[in-house]
Amino acid sequence: MDKREFETVTNKVLVSGIVQGVGFRPLTFRLAEKYNIRGTVQNKGGMVEIIAQSSQSDFEAFIKELKNARWGGCEIVNLAVKDITESKPEQFTEFRIIGSTAGRKISIIPPDLAVCDKCREEMYQKSDRRYLHPFISCMSCGPRYTIIDCIPYDRENTVMEDFVMCKECGREYKSPSDRRFHAQTISCHECGPRLIFRENRELKDEEAYARAAGIIKQGGIIAVKGIGGYHFVCSPFIEETVQNLRKLKGREEKPFAVMFGSVSEIEEYCHVTEKEKILLESGAKPIVLLYSDNQRMAFSTYKGSVYCGAFLPYTPLQIMLIKDCGPLIMTSGNISDQPIIREDAAMLSLKSPLLDGVLYNERRILRSVDDSVAKIVDKKPQLIRRSRGYVPYPVFLQDNGKNMKIFAAGGDLKAAFCLYQGGSAVVSQYFGDLEEAAVFDEYKASVGDLGGLLQMTPELAVCDMHPGYLSSKYAETLGLPLLYVQHHHAHIASVMAEHHMEGKVLGIAFDGTGYGTDGHVWGSEFMICEGGEFKRAAHLTYTPVLGGDPSMKDAKKTAACFLLNSGLDRFINDDRSGIIKSALDHGINTILTSSMGRLFDAAASMLEIADVNSYEGKCAVFLEKEALLAEKNHIRPRQMSFGITEKEGELLIEPGPVLETLGSEWSERKEEDEKALRRSLALGFHCAVAEAALKVCLIVREKKEINQIALSGGVFQNSVLTEHLIQLLRKSHFEVYYNMAVPPNDGSVSLGQAYIGLMKGR
Incomplete structure (x- = not known):
């Protein structure tokens, strides 16, 4: 037996990761008491330093439990132990949390945390002093990133320094047995923050909340201050109200996200898989894109999309509003394309007859952070925003x-x-x-x-x-x-970074536009990548299109350009075709593009699905909708395929054969079969793109012995294409990787x- 087993040893422990703002020091304090540890714990720069004095056996038990602890948003990335017994350290009689110090080590700052289950329970217990407190939080929940002024994460380094703790909050903050021990966002009805509602007059606390909820129930629109900025809030069931919201934001077409009280409530409107349920209930509480065929909400809420952006409340105030008002549109409080508003003065000065009031508080927001958006692809979560x-x-x-x-x-x-x-x-x-x-x-x-x-x-x-x-x-x-x-x-490279990929990788990047090394507009790139270098291996053949941002929005014009380039003039359905042809023939405002995104636009226009990208990617989104509905209704995809040739060592993907199939099939349609044919052709187009990508990968593997595939680019937000391509690649025994921690866009x-x-x- 080691003679030091029962002798006093002193160890210095440095812990890095998400260990500030998540109750890590109070957790350490409790474990220290449990295992008879004496010493200190403190925030030191971006890390936590523990001085632990005890027997060796107690210390080992303490460290083991600390490493495996699951507490709030805590995540330990590295834990280093150094025995400092020989340096004759100070002798401790107890364990204490001591004042923080600055340091040079980079911090891992915690994200904003959704309200935890225990706080939710407390806010609806009438006997609790935080009953219906709209800012209830503890060590495990509440704003973090949006309120931190500097590190270390202590109350005086956050916007909570503006609110003096009341006597009772102070007692809880200092009590090791309380779950708000050293909770920097601790607050209550007495010490604030407090609710304020502003319309033609100012109301506070319960009156403020009651008036705001009443306006929502009556079909009005209010602005509500959240964690990272304001939301515009209203009912998703009243068509006139939702149309007014679109006028207020200047947002004509893009679907709105809807906040629900629970997953079971979401299931009344959307299809929810087990993986989607887990994502909805995760600590980040993102907006999750769910398939929905319900007709119960106002048409202007979804605007024809088959996806509902559904999410759960993540602040106490949101929980209260949803409980009292039912599902609500909870969209970014901004005018479209502008930053989300976070300053009270800016929102209060937004004079509009369509906005019926502002529900806010005096807790400052230091940085604007919008809601995240995610979905499930390949049975895994993927971020979109x-x-x-x-x-x-x-x-x-x-x-x-x-x-x-x-x-x-x-x-x-x-x-x-x-x-x-x-x-x-x-x-x-x-x-x-x-x-x-x-x-x-x-x-x-x-x-x-x-x-x-x-x-x-x-x-x-x-x-x-x-x-x-x-x-x-x-x-x-x-x-x-x-x-x-x-x-x-x-x-x-973003996929390679996420997944620590080594050796040669064949990357597939499909999107709308990107400046190429030859000065042309790229967007369907197969690249052999290794380390920080790449070589272009394949792409769509270049198509001359009319340039400029307005042209990128005009899918009908894009379709005419693709059809002209493929000698398929007979399928053009555009009165401007003569002018377009003349401009292309004379090289007037013309660019060459290999964009997959523009090809999706062309297909959407040819099938009379959408002609204008009134928001980014709209035509492709509605093309995907028709393909998805084909799958849901068991409609078989029309067979079509791209041509593949080789020129100067690069593979060229020819869209002409696919465009000819789309054009000939659609031009010969019968009215009674139009819906089914459109869906069959839309799905066939998606399958053809996936099959062409597979063929390129097989050719490259044969020549270069590359088996790792990385998928990225905005087109891979299309679930139908992504799922089909992943399945095809895996059946051919490729290793497939794609963005998860960051969006593919x-x-x-x-x-x-x-x-x-x-x-x-x-």
């Missing part, structure tokens, strides 16, 4: 001792930047389109904000090679060494850029 509940949790990369600090600018659409240091890649929240000046301003301000919060100053900037991207122009102003990365290479680009910067850096 990464924000609240996920940001700023990092994606962990293999640093290999390079010790680099990188700023990756991302792209201009669905903008998100990335800060990398010490193996942690922190992808920012979603911002939107940087062409909107207010969005770009928010993006730039957030770079400095998050860098300061993480105590990180970048040494290398990485950006897209598109010469007109605002994100790239911003990176150029930073005065740092600059690396330009091709857009689709960054997409594929341009929200993943900054992570891929950071990865390439790390691979190509010193």
Whole structure:
């Protein structure tokens, strides 16, 4: 037996991960008491330091339970133990939580946490002093990222410093036996925050809530302050109300997300699988895209989509409103394409006869964070918009001792930047389109904000090679060494980063647009990638299309361009065809594109599904809808296939044969069979794209012996295509990887850029 087994030993323990803002120090305190540990625990920079004095056996039991503890949002990434007994440390008589100190180690900052089950129970217990308290929280729940001013995470470093704890909250905060022991967001009815409702007069507390709920029940629209900004809130059942909401936001077509009280309530309106239920109830509480065929809500809520963006309440106030008012549209409080509003003054100054009041409080929101959006693909969760509940949790990369600090600018659409240091890649929240000046301003301000919060100053900037991207122009102003990365290479690299892929990878990047190394517009790229390098292996044949953003929205014009290029003029259904042909023949405002997204637009227009992208991707979304309904109704896909040729070492995918099948079948349709034929052709198109991708992968594997496939790009938000392609690839024994921690759309680009910067850096 080790003679030190029962002797007093002193160990220093450094813990990194999500260990601040999640009740880790109180948890450590309780375990220390359980195992007779004396010493201290404190936040130290971005880590937690424990000095533990005890017998060796007690210490080992303490560490074992600490490592395996599951508490709130806590996640230990690394735990290092150093025996300091020989250094004759201070002798302790008890275990204490002591004051925090600053440090140089980068912090892993917790995301905002949804209200926990225990707090939900308390808020509906009439005997509890926090009965119906709209800001109830504890160590395991409540806002974090949106209220932290700096680290370490202590109350005085958050916006909660504005609220003086009452005597009872102070007692709970200092009591080791209380579950609000050192809970930095602790509050109650007495010490605030408190509700305020503003219309033509100001109401507070219970009166404020009652008036706000009453307006919603009467068919009105109110703004409600949340964790990362405001929501516009109204009933999804009243057509006139929802139309008014669209006028208020300037949002004509895109479906609204709906918040429900429980999964069982969601099941009354949507189809929910077991995997989708788990995602809905996860700690992040994202909006989850669910298949829905219900006709009970106002048409303007879904606008013809087969997907309902459903989510569960994640704040106490939301729980109260849903309980009293039923399911509610809970959409971002902004005018379309503008940043979500977080400042009280900005919302209160939004004068509109369509907005019936503002329900808010005086707790400041330091940074805007929109709701996250996710869905289940391949029986796994996939993010579509990464924000609240996920940001700023990092994606962990293999640093290999390079010790680099990188700023990756991302792209201009669905903008998100990335800060990398010490193996942690922190992808920012979603911002939107940087062409909107207010969005770009928010993006730039957030770079400095998050860098300061993480105590990180970048040494290398990485950006897209598109010469007109605002994100790239911003990176150029930073005065740092600059690396330009091709857009689709960054997409594929994001998958490689997530899954720690090594060796050669065949990446497939399908999207709407990306600046290619030859100056043309790419968008259907098969790339052989290894480390930070790539070689283009295949793509759609180039099609001349009329350029400019308005043309990208005009799917009918895009269809005419594709048909003209394939010699299929007879199928063009556009009165402007003569003008379009003349412009293409004379090279007027013409670009060459290999975009898969534009091909989806063309197919949607040819089948008379949609002609205009009134919001990004609308035509492709409604093409997918018809394919999905074909599957749901057991309609067989029409057989069609792409041609594949080889030129100068690259495989070229020819869309002409598929377009000819679509055109000939649709032109010969009979009215009574129109719906079924459209769905059969839409599904056949999806299958043909998946089969063409498989053929390319088989040819490349035969030549290059590559078996790893990485899928990324906005087109892979299409579940029908993605599921079909994954199944085909796996049947051919490929290893298939795709984005999960970041979206497949341009929200993943900054992570891929950071990865390439790390691979190509010193």
